[in-house]
Amino acid sequence: MITINHGLSAYVCARTVMPALKKHSAISERSLGWAFLLGAALPDADILSKLLLGRAEYFSGVWYGHRAASHSLLGGLLMALLVAALLYRPLASRREGGSALAAYLWLTGGLWIGTIIHLFGDFFTPGWSMPIFWPAVVRFGSYSHIGWFTPYLLWLFMTTLFIAAGLRALARWKPQLNMFLASAAWLLYAVASWRWIHFVLISRYHSRGQWAEFQHDLLPELLITPINHAVSAAWYWMTG
Ligand SMILES: [Zn+2]
Secondary structure (H helix, E strand, O other): OOOHHHHHHHHHHHHHOOOOOOOOOOOOHHHHHHHHHHHHHHHHHHHHHHHHHHHHHHHOOOOOOOOHHHOOOHHHHHHHHHHHHHHHHOOEOOOOOOHHHHHHHHHHHHHHHHHHHHHHHHOOOOOOOOHEEEHOOEEOOOOOOOOOOOHHHHHHHHHHHHHHHHHHHHHOOOHHHHHHHHHHHHHHHHHHHHHHHHHHHHHHOOOOHHHHHHHHHHOOOOHHHHHHHHHHHHHHHOOO
């Protein structure tokens, strides 16, 4: 479930850089947004090793296990190439004049950048380094920050998407305000992206108790407990 935070962190970043990307992209803004979002969820597809082969394999450190090949630059690229081929039809809505190859490459690029944003979010997690340059075995990361495992980020991203959807609806209703509302939506995405990166850098994880206390400094109990219960249930189902 908290993999959603990875996807949404990449999506808000995608929306922030979209004004620059869309000038050159061979696929639509919508396709590119989806590519970032899905790409940022891809590294955690290593859960398949648990579902197919069991918990021991998942945590064993083998190349197809958790935080192994899937959490590397090359692994991300290979997954992006494969997923772009599989989802080309439903996902790549081509811009006028763009070739199919250019659309495929843009889709692959969006997915790959999504996987790299996932690596950034995971990079600082204590106790979990990653083989960024796999197949080289040297591992990087593992500090005391968190870029994904918190209800706070889920609420931040969901609120951002909710307000942005409201601004889009308003723009459809009052087209004369389109420019202003589009700028407001961009600013919103930029602030959410900045806050996510800021959170990664300022958060500190030392123990479960300390982390729980930190969550209560950020959010009321009502917004924490249901998310934590859902995440625990999903985690035990996947890894128990
Ligand atoms: Zn991960």
